[in-house]
Amino acid sequence: MTTHSANDLRPIRSPRGIPLLGHTPQIPDTNPVEYFNELSKQFPEGIYGMDIAGIEQVFVYDPDLVAEVCDETRFFKQIEKTPLNHVRDFTGAGLFTAHQHEEEWAMAHRILLPAFSQRAMKNYYGQMLEIAQNLVGKWESREGRPVNITD
Incomplete structure (x- = not known):
């Protein structure tokens, strides 16, 4: 594992926000x-930050960075500064x-980890694709008419 000093770290870039209101x-x-x-x-770079409702959120989409932030030996779950704390x-x-x-x-x-492992998710792919195709087919059959998506 490579270690970096604080001087090596760069701030996470973000889009231009609105003063005082952030990005919300x-x-x-x-x-x-x-x-x-x-x-x-x-x-x-595969990462950016946003101030959403006063909370700094980080979005990661580069596969290598996603794997790194999912490493439970290096990071922990924090709910104190999130809406989940109120829930x-x-x-x-x-x-x-x-x-x-x-x-x-x-x-x-x-209990949940085995059901959401990469291997398990690959096994679900066929079923998820079939359900998505059925749903799109149902919507296509109602073309030009409103669709209540919660139904």
Whole structure:
């Protein structure tokens, strides 16, 4: 493992935000995923940051960087500065609201990890593709008419 001094680190680049409001007003109500995808083209390093609702969020999409930030031996889950901390006030400790050192998180993590491993996800691909194709087919059959996507 290579170690770096603080002088070697560069700040995470981000798009220009709005003073005091950050980036939240720039995120469209419709199709925010497309917005983030287009935004990622401005940052070929595979990482960028945004101030969303007063919380600094980091977006990582380079496969090597994603693998690095998913390394549980180097990083930990933090909920204190996220909306999940407020959810915890009402729901208690669970998979998404427990602190990483709590038994509730460890138990849920052990149960769910095998189902979301890379091998397991590859096995789901055929089923996910079939469901997506069926859904698109259903929408195509209603072309020109409104579609209630929650149905």
